[in-house]
Amino acid sequence: MASTVVDEHIDHAVEDHAHEHHDNFITKYIFSTDHKTIAKQYLISGIFWALIGGFLSLVFRLQLGFPNAQLEWLRPLMGKWITTTGKLDPEFYLALVTMHGTIMVFFVLTAGLSGTFSNFLIPLQIGARDMASGFMNMLSYWFFFVSSVVMFISLFIETGPASGGWVIYPPLSALPQAMSGSGLGMTMWLIAMALFIVSTLLGGINYITTIINLRTIGMSFLKLPLTIWSFFLTAIIGLLSFPVLFGAALLLIFDRSFGTSFYLSDIYIGGEALPNMGGSPILFQHLFWFLGHPEVYIVLLPALGITSEIIATNSRKPIFGYKAMIISMLGITVLSFVVWAHHMFVSGMNPFLGSIFMLLTLIIAVPSAVKVFNYLTTLWKGNIIFTPAMLFSIGLVSFFISGGLTGLFVGNSAIDIQLHDTYFIVAHFHLVMGSAAFFGMMAGVYHWFPKMFGRMMDSKLGYIHFWISFVGIYMVFFPMHYIGIAGFPRRYYSFTNFDAFSTFVDLNAFVSIAAIITFAAQLIFLFNFFYSIFKGKKAPLNPWHSNTLEWTTPRLPGHGNWPGELPTVHRWPYDYSKPGAKEDFIPQTVPLSETPESNLQHEAKIVAELKSKVKS
Amino acid sequence: MIGFSIAVGIVLILAILLLIFRLHTLVNVMKQSDKKVGSGSNKTNALLFIVFMVVSFVLLFWYSVKNFHVYQLPIASEHGVITDRLFWITMGITGVVFILTQILLFYFPFKYQHSPKRKALYFPDNNRLEFIWTIVPAVVLTALVVYGLSVWNKVMSPAPKNAEIIEIMGYQFAWKVRYPGSDETLGAYDFRKIDAVNDFGLDFTDRAAFDDFSPRELHLPKGQPVEFHIRARDVLHSVFAPHFRLKMDAVPGMPTRFWFIPTKSTADMRVETGNPEFNYEIACTEVCGRGHFSMRLLVVVDEPADYEKWKSEQKPWLSKNPEYLAKVPENLKELAMIKSQIETTTLN
Numbered sequence: 001m002a003s004t005v006v007d008e009h010i011d012h013a014v015e016d017h018a019h020e021h022h023d024n025f026i027t028k029y030i031f032s033t034d035h036k037t038i039a040k041q042y043l044i045s046g047i048f049w050a051l052i053g054g055f056l057s058l059v060f061r062l063q064l065g066f067p068n069a070q071l072e073w074l075r076p077l078m079g080k081w082i083t084t085t086g087k088l089d090p091e092f093y094l095a096l097v098t099m100h101g102t103i104m105v106f107f108v109l110t111a112g113l114s115g116t117f118s119n120f121l122i123p124l125q126i127g128a129r130d131m132a133s134g135f136m137n138m139l140s141y142w143f144f145f146v147s148s149v150v151m152f153i154s155l156f157i158e159t160g161p162a163s164g165g166w167v168i169y170p171p172l173s174a175l176p177q178a179m180s181g182s183g184l185g186m187t188m189w190l191i192a193m194a195l196f197i198v199s200t201l202l203g204g205i206n207y208i209t210t211i212i213n214l215r216t217i218g219m220s221f222l223k224l225p226l227t228i229w230s231f232f233l234t235a236i237i238g239l240l241s242f243p244v245l246f247g248a249a250l251l252l253i254f255d256r257s258f259g260t261s262f263y264l265s266d267i268y269i270g271g272e273a274l275p276n277m278g279g280s281p282i283l284f285q286h287l288f289w290f291l292g293h294p295e296v297y298i299v300l301l302p303a304l305g306i307t308s309e310i311i312a313t314n315s316r317k318p319i320f321g322y323k324a325m326i327i328s329m330l331g332i333t334v335l336s337f338v339v340w341a342h343h344m345f346v347s348g349m350n351p352f353l354g355s356i357f358m359l360l361t362l363i364i365a366v367p368s369a370v371k372v373f374n375y376l377t378t379l380w381k382g383n384i385i386f387t388p389a390m391l392f393s394i395g396l397v398s399f400f401i402s403g404g405l406t407g408l409f410v411g412n413s414a415i416d417i418q419l420h421d422t423y424f425i426v427a428h429f430h431l432v433m434g435s436a437a438f439f440g441m442m443a444g445v446y447h448w449f450p451k452m453f454g455r456m457m458d459s460k461l462g463y464i465h466f467w468i469s470f471v472g473i474y475m476v477f478f479p480m481h482y483i484g485i486a487g488f489p490r491r492y493y494s495f496t497n498f499d500a501f502s503t504f505v506d507l508n509a510f511v512s513i514a515a516i517i518t519f520a521a522q523l524i525f526l527f528n529f530f531y532s533i534f535k536g537k538k539a540p541l542n543p544w545h546s547n548t549l550e551w552t553t554p555r556l557p558g559h560g561n562w563p564g565e566l567p568t569v570h571r572w573p574y575d576y577s578k579p580g581a582k583e584d585f586i587p588q589t590v591p592l593s594e595t596p597e598s599n600l601q602h603e604a605k606i607v608a609e610l611k612s613k614v615k616s
Numbered sequence: 617m618i619g620f621s622i623a624v625g626i627v628l629i630l631a632i633l634l635l636i637f638r639l640h641t642l643v644n645v646m647k648q649s650d651k652k653v654g655s656g657s658n659k660t661n662a663l664l665f666i667v668f669m670v671v672s673f674v675l676l677f678w679y680s681v682k683n684f685h686v687y688q689l690p691i692a693s694e695h696g697v698i699t700d701r702l703f704w705i706t707m708g709i710t711g712v713v714f715i716l717t718q719i720l721l722f723y724f725p726f727k728y729q730h731s732p733k734r735k736a737l738y739f740p741d742n743n744r745l746e747f748i749w750t751i752v753p754a755v756v757l758t759a760l761v762v763y764g765l766s767v768w769n770k771v772m773s774p775a776p777k778n779a780e781i782i783e784i785m786g787y788q789f790a791w792k793v794r795y796p797g798s799d800e801t802l803g804a805y806d807f808r809k810i811d812a813v814n815d816f817g818l819d820f821t822d823r824a825a826f827d828d829f830s831p832r833e834l835h836l837p838k839g840q841p842v843e844f845h846i847r848a849r850d851v852l853h854s855v856f857a858p859h860f861r862l863k864m865d866a867v868p869g870m871p872t873r874f875w876f877i878p879t880k881s882t883a884d885m886r887v888e889t890g891n892p893e894f895n896y897e898i899a900c901t902e903v904c905g906r907g908h909f910s911m912r913l914l915v916v917v918d919e920p921a922d923y924e925k926w927k928s929e930q931k932p933w934l935s936k937n938p939e940y941l942a943k944v945p946e947n948l949k950e951l952a953m954i955k956s957q958i959e960t961t962t963l964n
Contacts, residue, residue, distance in 0.1 A: 091906045165903045171868055172851040172904060178788065179905040265869030268810040268817070269788070269850040281852055281867055315728070318740040346854070346863045348846075348872035351772035355765055362757045362764075369753040370746065372717060377745065379724035381737035386661040386725070394665070394725060401717050405710040412760065414767035415703045418696075418861045421854065421901040460640065463657060467664060474672065482679070486687040487858035489901040492909040500858050500897050503686050537645075577736035584735060 023559075031142075033134030034559055038141050039120030040452060043445070045148060046112020047526070050438075052152075053103035054519050060096045063088045065512025067494045081160070090493040094163040095181050097491055099155060101166030102189070106196055107151070109299040109437045111144050114238075117302055117444050118207045118231040120452065124550035125225050127216025127567050129560045132209040136202050143199035147192045154188035162189035165491060167292065170263040170284050174255045177270040186256070190249050197242045197249075204242075207235040216549070218569035223588065225548050225573040226319060229326055230305025233333045234298050240337070241294040248287035255279070285347055289340035296433050297336040301329060303440020304371065304400075307393040309573075310447050311375060313546045314390035315382030316584050318574035321374040328367035328374075335364040345413040346420050354413045361411035368404055372397065383577065383584070387544065388462025392443035395470045396436050402474075403432025406481070421491075424484025427477045435473045442469075445529070450543050454556040455536030461528040465521055472518030479507050545585045547573045552589055571603075662729040669722040673715070689858055690888055692896070692917070694877040695771045696861035702767050706760060775875035779841035782834070784898075785816060786846075786853030786866040789907025791898060792816065793834045797827030797932055799955070802845065807868075810849065813937055817849075820934075820943040826955035829930040834898065834915045836878050837923035843875035854902035857915065859885070865902055881917045932956040 032038060059078075062069060072086040081092035119137065123130050131137045154161040163181025164173040168189065176183040211232045215224075224232075254260040255276075263284045264276035312319040319325060341349065341357040375397050384390070406428040409415050419425060442465075449457050488501050495501035495508075542551040552567050567589045575586040581598035592599055592607050599607060691697055728736075783794040783802055792815055796802045803818055803825020810817035818825045836842050846855050848866035855874070856863045864874040886894045896915035900908055918926060934940055934956035944952045952958075 090909070094903060094905070094908070164905075169852055169902070175851065178851050266807040267850055267868050268807045271812070273808045273810060278869075280870060282870065316730075316736040318738065320739060321741050321746050323741065324746045347865045348867050348870055351768065354772070355768060358764060358768065359761055362761050365757055366750060366754050370750055373745075373749040376717065376720050376724065377739070379721070379728065381739065382724070382728045383730050383734055383736040384662075384725050384728050385730045386658050391661060394721065398718060398721055401714065401721070405714050408710055408757075408760065409703065409706055412702065412706065412764040412768075414699050414764050414771060415706065417699060417771065417863050418703070418858070420863055421856075458637070458641065460657065461637070463661060471668065478676075482683065482687040487689060487856070489856065489899055489909075491903045494909055497910045497912050498897055498899055499893070499895055500689070500899070537641075574740065577738050579738050 031138060033130070033138045035119045035123050035131045035134070035137060036452070036557065036561075038137050039116050041141050042111060042115030042119060042144070043452075045145070046108050046116060046441070047529070049103050049107040049112060049148070051522075051526075052155075053100050053108055054522065056096045056100040056103070058516060058519055059088070060093055060100070061512040061515045063093055063493065065509040065515075067496065088493075091163060091179055091181065092160055093493045094165070094179070094491060095160045095185070098163045098165055098168075098181070099161050102151070102162070104434060105166060105295065105299065106193070107148060109434070109441070110200065110238075110295070111196070113299065113437060113441045113444075114231065114234055114302050115141070115144065115203060116441075117227070117306060117448075118203070118235065120448065121227055121550065122207055122210050122231055123214070124451070124553065124557070124561060125228050125548050126211060126214060126219050127549050127562075127569065128210060128214035129562075129566070131206050132214060133206055136206050140199045140202035140206065143195050143202065147195035147199060150188050150195065151192040154185050154192065157184055157188070159183045159185055161185040167285075167288055168252070169288075170252060170255065170281055171267055171269075174252060174264060175267070175269060175274075190253055190256075193249055194246060197246045200238050200242050204235040204239045207231055208239065211235075216566045216569060219588075222323075223569055223572045225305075226308035226322070226325055226329075227302075227305040229329060230301045230308075233329050234301045237294045237301075237333055237336060238298050241291040241298075244287055245291035248284055248291070251287075252284065282344070282347055282349055285344050286341065289343045290337075292343065293340040294336045296429070297332055299433055299437045300440075301332070303396060303437040303443075304329070306440045306444040306447070307375070307396050309548070310387075310389045310393045310443050311378050311397075312574050312576060313447075313544050314385045314387055314393075315378055316385070316576045317378055317382045318572075318576055319374070320377040321370075322572065322574060324370055325374055328370045331367035332364060335360065335367070339364055339411075342411055342413070342416075345416045351413075358411060358413040362408065365404070365408060365411070368400075372401055372404070386463075387446065388457070388459055388466055389443045389447035389544075391463065391466040391470075392439045392446065395466065396439040396443065398470075399431045399436040399439060399473070402478075403428055403430070403436065407432060418487065419484060421489055422484040423480040423488045423490055426490050427480035427484055430477045430480075431473075435477065439469075442466075442525070447544065448550070449529075449532065449536075450539030451550050451553070451557075453533045453536070454539055455532050456539050456543065457528050457532040457536060461524055465525045465528065468521035468524075469518055472514050472521060475514035476511050476518060479511050483507060542587075545583070547575060547585055547587045549588055552587065658730055662726045665722040666726050669718065690880075690885065691859070691861065692878055692880045692885060693860040693862065694879055695767075696859075696876075698767050699771065699861050702764060705763070709756060709760070775843040775873070776841045779843040779875055780837060781843050781845060782836075783816075783845045783847070784834070784855055784866070784913075785849055786855070786900065786904070786911070787815070787849040788851065788905050789900075789911050791834075791853075791855075791900075791911060791913040792830060793913070794828050794830045794933075795927065795930065796824070797829055797955070799824055799827055803828045807849065814940065815849075816933075818933065818940075820940060820952070821945055821948075823948055823951055823955070826934055826944075826948075826952045827932045828934075829932050831930055832914075834913055835923060835926050836915065836917045837920045838878055838881045838884075838917050840920060841875055841877050843873055845871055845873055847871045851904050852902045853900045853904050853911065856899045856901040857896065858899070859896055863901060878917045881919055883919075885917075934958065 070086040071082055071088055075082045081089045083089055159180040161181060162185045163179055172178050173182050173186050211228060251262040255262050255264055261276035261279035263281050264279040267274040308319050339357060339361045341353055342361040345354045410419050410425060410428055446457060446462055483504050541555060549567055553561055569588045570591040571588055573588050577584045578586060578598040586595060592603050691700055781796055785792045794816055801824040804822035805817045806819050807817050809819055846864050846866045848868045853866040854863060855866060860876055862874055862876055864872050886892050898913040898915055900911035935958050938958055
């Protein structure tokens with residue numbers, strides 16, 4: 001049985017080799033079916049979107065930090081959205097926060113993160129030639145690309161992009177007469193998201209199939225690196241939750257364009273009573289958050305997987321509690337589907353539902369806590385090397401703790417009455433989801449750059465990038481807790497209308513300055529990234545002395561990843577600093593029989609059994 | 617010209633930075649420092665974690681203590697006291713966990729930074745440890761859940777029978793309030809009856825609507841239960857009264873409620889905060905469009921006697937808009953005139 005599998009793989013390799021000769025520029029770099037190229041396409045697109053999303057946040061931070069500033073100089077870029085008095089238009093302010101959220105959550109931290117690393121690492125770390133369906137994988141990227149184009153164009157249309165918040169609650173998002181962004185901008189938002197969901201599903205099906213079917217010989221589920229586990233579970237969450245958003249969006253399209261009343265009822269707007277009766281805005285919220293909450297974990301889990309791998313490698317220690325980590329992720333996966341209504345404690349839904357969702361929400365904190373303690377124990381008594389990737393991983397854990405703990409406040413319905421839709425929430429999710437996932441993405445880029453481009457990034461620039469980002473992000477989001485406890489509502493254009501919100505002028509200015517500095521630090525990364533692609537030092541085969549399979553490929557793996565046979569896996573990926581071993585790492589491809597000096601008791605037994613089998 | 621010189625300046629600075637970067641790379645190649653692990657930068661990074669931790673903790677405590685009165689708004693409702701207690705207990709518990717875990721997270725990298733002389737401890741798992749840190753958070757969280765549930769159920773319990781009922785309606789971009797008047801019953805409404813004057817869509821076939829009044833400010837009696845009946849006319853809004861620790865969405869087509877007991881009159885609060893201009897406010901916390909940030913409603917909490925006096929001085933909506941008498945069915949016209957005090961003020 002095993003030999004036929006091997007033969008098949010070799011056949012593939014020969015075929016793939018033959019294909020390579022026919023590659024022209026278009027099939028190699030544009031309509032490529034190679035998972036590595038698709039991963040890079042996702043990465044570059046993600047970086048592009050991150051810059052746009054980050055820039056949008058700077059514009060509204062200027063407004064919040066310096067409400068009296070003259071923004072006339074932005075007119076060449078923003079046109080009529082700068083009013084005649086040189087101020088930002090209040091409605092465009094809402095468009096900015098809406099698009100910032102949409103872009104960051106979906107286009108950067110879902111497509112940019114999962115798209116890049118699931119595509120790049122799944123075949124390389126499980127020992128496969130490529131994804132199960134290269135064509136579907138290519139389709140996935142190009143659906144994402146078209147979605148991006150639609151979303152990007154919507155930024156520039158005359159009535160402005162969608163502006164009802166990234167959660168697009170109807171009736172606001174359903175009624176063009178309620179705000180101009182709910183016109184064409186909202187239509188384009190819905191089209192873009194529908195395409196985006198198609199892309200995510202195509203990608204997700206592929207990731208799941210590949211992980212189940214294309215693992216190389218010996219790569220059992222319990223020998224998979226935690227990165228793969230996280231991508232696997234992420235894809236499952238996406239596959240089950242994104243269709244619900246699709247349904248929600250579809251009903252919204254019906255309400256907007258075909259006169260149905262799924263979400264609309266009892267509305268008097270623009271001087272007339274609308275004919276819609278019997279719909280419920282709350283229904284949309286349930287449907288939206290049925291995706292919206294799992295989405296948080298779609299963003300976070302890959303980052304945690306990447307971090308697990310990087311922290312183990314650079315602590316030169318096995319990840320502590322490998323199985324506990326998997327069980328925690330499984331727990332998070334299941335629970336992520338039953339906590340959605342904690343976003344709706346004060347939406348007017350039955351308070352009894354609130355109690356149930358509060359209970360379930362606080363349960364999900366347990367597996368998260370287990371993960372944190374396991375990270376800490378992995379660092380304990382390690383021999384830690386601070387690569388830029390390692391720094392970003394430690395930063396991620398710090399954000400995960402800070403933002404995770406505030407989840408215990410807002411997950412508790414009684415406390416959430418006061419904190420709901422204030423800056424406390426903004427601080428909470430930007431730390432636990434936004435910044436943590438962003439750091440996971442950065443850690444991944446620094447760690448796997450040598451495999452992606454065959455060259456090294458400059459580590460000194462990486463250190464500078466990390467420290468400014470780390471300190472900067474805390475400077476931006478930590479103060480928001482105070483502002484939130486004081487009750488400042490989010491999505492406010494200015495706070496001057498209320499006596500209760502007249503404080504913290506200085507702190508808001510401070511946050512804005514910190515945001516500008518943090519954004520500027522990302523330019524260091526950009527330079528490092530693009531410079532190193534072309535001029536970086538050539539990478540050694542295994543620069544971080546890592547155990548996983550991707551480091552057994554050539555410096556620049558071609559189509560099919562491994563020339564000749566696929567590697568065979570003999571051990572789990574975390575044999576770092578094993579007592580008795582010659583070096584402080586043993587790659588997954590080294591058979592137990594070659595390392596008698598370091599084998600544990602049960603491993604020695606396996607070797608002995610194998611030997612006796614061979615003899616008989 | 618200035619713009620041009622700034623541009624030249626920026627280009628020059630970038631060029632210098634690029635040169636420094638290039639030089640530094642070449643020096644590294646010469647020194648082969650990239651071949652060594654645990655070089656100088658390893659030590660620097662390890663140390664920076666400690667510096668970061670110490671400086672952040674100092675800033676955190678300094679700012680939190682110094683500005684406590686700025687971010688902790690005075691509490692002006694009965695349930696606000698218990699939700700805030702829950703908040704600060706949670707703060708205590710999470711605060712301890714926060715400090716401990718962050719200290720470990722930054723101390724371990726410093727303590728266990730790379731040394732060629734040492735080998736890391738091979739410590740792949742330990743079921744007892746995993747068990748402990750599954751159970752301990754689970755127990756603590758259970759306590760928080762149980763406590764939280766008891767608070768939540770108290771806050772969300774049905775309003776007492778004697779509660780003052782007041783309607784708040786959100787629309788783009790303001791609030792309207794309506795009191796039931798002397799019959800203590802809010803009149804029926806229908807969104808199809810809304811017009812430029814009749815903002816509430818009052819239904820004048822319902823006799824309870826005749827004496828409803830709609831003041832510009834929201835008045836509340838101190839020490840008495842009040843129940844807000846909340847609705848929205850166009851899009852979602854959310855009633856947020858920060859000092860009362862009160863928030864509830866206003867949903868078109870689905871009226872919502874929130875009841876509470878104000879404990880401090882506006883005058884009390886002016887003394888407590890030392891601000892003679894203090895006023896309670898209601899804000900909108902569900903994004904609703906262009907004017908979302910300006911949906912301010914002034915709230916006045918009166919001593920009960922003052923409240924009753926204020927209420928008795930208010931004129932029913934119908935008396936201010938007598939042309940709507942035409943919408944009242946013939947058989948109820950007289951009652952409407954009496955209840956709304958039109959031309960018959962002496963009778964009441």
